Amino acid sequence: MDLNDDTPVYYSKAEFIETDTGNKVSRRATIAGPQNIILGGKTIIVSQAIIRGDLRRSGAGHTVVISLGRYCLVQEYCVLRPPYKTYRGQFNYYPMKIGNCVHIGANSIVEAASVGDHVQIGKNCVIGKFAIIKDCAKIADGTIIPPNTVVPAMAEFEGSPGRFVRDLPESRSEIVESFTKKYYSRFQMLEPARR
């Protein structure tokens, strides 16, 4: 994470849909059950990401399956899938909540129950079912977080199975917030004219 990196990340106008609240979603991402997904605004979902909003709780009515906060980033080939379990003989999916300023690296699979604010998940990670990741935590690249694991606030987890490796500096929330905001501003449209 380089805070001073100003190099723009370009995307083509044709590929992305921008919503009123500034979400940028690739047309090449698989968004299943969009009516069950909430994006907080200024969230980027790039191509080949898969978000399974169709895996909803059984029963009638409208439910929120996956909610993402503001300034989130879901990288290529990520899979966001709500956790499920059989409780009292009843199979069910449970909602997944992701906070603000959360970046999820490429190829990571997330089945967490909740991911707090300012969390960074590296690439090639597996976040097991019903994992709870608290605010400002960091999951290093290639970490496997087993199901039901709790990652406390301000902790960095690494390895397989993911284990606590260090406490993050007190400035973590500011760093991540400015990094995610900067990333959103760096994520720029490349006009077709410039091609």
Add this chain to the structure above:
Amino acid sequence: MSAPTVKYHCPCGNADNVRTPPPPHLPSSAYSFHDLHELFFCEECDAVRCNRCVSVEVSGYYCPNCLFEVPSASVRAEKNRCARSCFMCPNCLNTLQLVSSDPPDPGDGRLSIPVGTVGESPFFLYCNHCRWDSTDVNITFEKATGLAAQLQKFEDAAPDTLEFDRLKEYFEPVLRASGATSSAVPSSAANSHHLHSTSITAAASAALARDIPGVSKYNPLGRSTRGKDKSSKKDDVPEYKTRLDVSTAYAAGGEQDVEFMRHLEEDRDVATLEQRWGASWASPVQASELRPLRVPLHSKRSKRCPQCTHILIKPEQKAQTVRYKIKLLAVNYLPNISLSLPHRQTAPPTDRRSLTKSTTGEDDDEANKAMQAGLTYPFHIAIKNPMYDPIQIRLSPQRMHVPQVTSDKEKGRRPPFAISLPTTSFQVAAFADEWGYDDEEDDELDYLDDDDIGHRPKKEREKPKAKTVGVLEKKGNVTVIGGEVVLGKEARGNVKFNMLVKYQYKLPEDQGDSPSKKPVVKDFEFYTVVDLGPVVAKEERRIDDF
């Protein structure tokens, strides 16, 4: 790839009255330099503090798994581990999950549906990662709650616990005696909260020094006078009799272990060091005998300035909140310096298929980005002012006084490189809220008072149109200046140099204190180490090109 980096110097490792940082190229110097966001700033001392020099106090304990906040009164009684239901897998150190047994088979071949919310007893612990389960070591639970309490009787009856309790009992009078003397005699230890542990270690090491010849000369407390008088008093400590004899206490010692090793088929049957590390002295050799451990507690810490003991970091009471009551970070006081190398910047992709591919900003062709020996490169330094007052800043690279005298010939012949930076001071505007910038920008460019230094014709042989050294851009609270590095023919390794950053700012006038209209001007300076990245030889580069 390492981008050019700037690290900030904390003078804590230096002797008093030495302000200059260690030479940048020594590997040991890395310990004196830190990322800006890891540093603290003490307002009282007007100085930078780092994690190495602050004094740390525990402000609260919590279990990292169940997130229960453990009152500090019970932490010791619970042996610093979670006393509720959190256990670590002895095999992979993952946290264990409580699972219930299968419900009784109704006999009709179909899965019966459990009726209760918790499931059937007996319960056991199961690892989601490596599939270890506690029935292997005959641990099952009747109830699904308070697991640690259910295991308590086993833990209390374990020989190591008994031995430890006995040791505590034995040392208690010694401690009380030494506590009385240390409170009477002013201790040499600076921090009072270390007292308790030092008296324990002193007593323990005195006993150790008596029983094992030769240990006394490695006594870590031998340095201080306190350690000395402890060892002179060592005869006051009565002899400690172990509860069990060492040779018999650990049942599976010697012969049995040899027998086990002899029939060993797979190395994973032996418990690894990591698996045994957290256990007591009676950790089994066989991996199959390892027992689950309660999860060790974590702590929230507050930090104080080592000099004036003012609080720099004070977290809020609640364990999982990331807010702080007091948080004095250097980021909010020191200008944020960042570097970029213009020759490294990639042009925007023109007609690449997947444009988002380059999202991570990493680049594959590292060779193209390294600097070549014998050439001159410009670099940009962006300085961001976090304060509400404009600052007048001056940068000066520290000359490398001594060409390093190393036995290593490779390094010895590395000639220095030359850095040119604008020598005059320049201004960085004050930090304002985002909206304030738009109208400021235009006017500001008109009256750049110190812009003239950029116009000086200075080393413009490569690109005559663009100035390389001087103030390049001012935007909001960021000023970008250009510098230049001239690399020697034989330059190798990373271009690293120390840079002194001096700045001045006017303190806002106090209402009553300064009757004269003149505002107070404050000076501050700190050192940084700048790493511009690696240099490759010209020849290597050519090979890379083809």
